[in-house]
Amino acid sequence: MSKKKPETVLQKNTQIDITLLFEHITKIIEKRKIKAGAYANREITLMYWEVGRYIGSVLLSGERAEYGKQIVSTLSTQLVGRYGKVFELRNLRRMVQFAELFPNIEIVSPLATQLSWSHFIELLSLETDKARLYYANEASSRNLGVRELRNQISRKAYERQEIANAALTEKSAVPFNVFKDPYLLDVLDLKENFMEADLEKAVLLELEKFILEFGHGFTFVERQKRMTMDGDDFTLDLLFYHRDLKRLVAIELKIGKFIPQYEGQMKFYLKWLNKYERREDENEPIGLILCTKASRNQIELMELDKSGIAVAEYWTKLPPKAEFERKIKEILTEAQERLERRKLLPGNKTKKQLNYYYEPKDDDTEL
Numbered sequence: 001m002s003k004k005k006p007e008t009v010l011q012k013n014t015q016i017d018i019t020l021l022f023e024h025i026t027k028i029i030e031k032r033k034i035k036a037g038a039y040a041n042r043e044i045t046l047m048y049w050e051v052g053r054y055i056g057s058v059l060l061s062g063e064r065a066e067y068g069k070q071i072v073s074t075l076s077t078q079l080v081g082r083y084g085k086v087f088e089l090r091n092l093r094r095m096v097q098f099a100e101l102f103p104n105i106e107i108v109s110p111l112a113t114q115l116s117w118s119h120f121i122e123l124l125s126l127e128t129d130k131a132r133l134y135y136a137n138e139a140s141s142r143n144l145g146v147r148e149l150r151n152q153i154s155r156k157a158y159e160r161q162e163i164a165n166a167a168l169t170e171k172s173a174v175p176f177n178v179f180k181d182p183y184l185l186d187v188l189d190l191k192e193n194f195m196e197a198d199l200e201k202a203v204l205l206e207l208e209k210f211i212l213e214f215g216h217g218f219t220f221v222e223r224q225k226r227m228t229m230d231g232d233d234f235t236l237d238l239l240f241y242h243r244d245l246k247r248l249v250a251i252e253l254k255i256g257k258f259i260p261q262y263e264g265q266m267k268f269y270l271k272w273l274n275k276y277e278r279r280e281d282e283n284e285p286i287g288l289i290l291c292t293k294a295s296r297n298q299i300e301l302m303e304l305d306k307s308g309i310a311v312a313e314y315w316t317k318l319p320p321k322a323e324f325e326r327k328i329k330e331i332l333t334e335a336q337e338r339l340e341r342r343k344l345l346p347g348n349k350t351k352k353q354l355n356y357y358y359e360p361k362d363d364d365t366e367l
Contacts, residue, residue: 052095114140166335173308182313
């Protein structure tokens with residue numbers, strides 16, 4: 001088996017171009033530094049997990065818990081003396097909490113290649129395992145920095161996805177974990193009394209922020225997609241493609257409250273896209289109708305998701321933090337109640353697909 005020869009940037013018997021030489025060596029160094037940094041970050045994070053796991057199991061479990069707390073304080077002083085402030089008592093407690101909230105090494109190990117210890121600290125304050133794993137996966141798959149992760153958490157991305165998931169029925173053609181409800185379009189900086197055309201232009205001007213709000217996998221295809229049939233022209237507001245789902249995603253932007261007539265319009269768009277734009281290796285298109293106000297009871301009654309259509313609200317102004325959290329909590333509670341009522345209907349087998357994290361088995365929690 002022949003060895004791969006190093007890439008040549010200099011030819012024999014020619015004058016050496018020092019600039020070219022410097023740039024090539026710089027690329028090698030930077031590439032290896034990034035890999036070394038990622039490896040070091042992973043090992044440090046796993047070290048913190050092991051330390052927290054050991055302290056939690058040996059010192060803070062069972063009858064030793066109260067006595068163990070005193071020992072942890074002494075241990076912290078000794079560790080700081082040898083290894084520095086990273087092992088101060090507060091951080092040791094975080095390590096213990098880290099191991100408790102992420103008990104499965106099969107989850108922690110791959111995440112540690114993408115997430116820093118600072119990422120995990122942000123996740124420790126979340127209330128549920130599902131929320132922690134959702135945001136961990138988002139940060140990992142989208143390469144989010146700590147500030148961006150903190151922003152996603154503060155904007156309730158997980159809860160808004162749960163609201164959208166709760167609207168999907170037993171025979172939904174809309175996949176789980178794709179859309180949110182409501183969408184927060186405050187980043188578009190729209191003025192009062194804006195029109196649909198203004199909203200479209202704002203989306204295109206801030207496309208990167210718009211896609212960040214939508215989530216991982218979305219890519220922009222076209223604005224005002226023209227569809228012609230029998231001499232008549234029709235235009236779809238926005239056309240996206242979802243790389244992971246391998247589907248076209250049609251998006252209609254509406255000013256005002258959702259009305260049932262929007263269903264027929266979106267169905268036409270999806271059928272046209274399915275017939276004329278869908279490629280052989282792609283799945284059937286799905287659609288999203290974004291409205292200023294959505295009657296969730298009407299949408300549930302119409303079961304639009306069976307036709308591959310989702311409906312969501314969008315907010316162009318973000319309420320103050322306390323009001324925002326209260327509103328999202330109310331909407332999520334109502335959505336969960338509707339989901340529970342549907343489960344009680346005869347023959348309903350709706351089962352949510354949680355595919356954004358590794359789901360451990362009962363016997364996977366031990367090392």
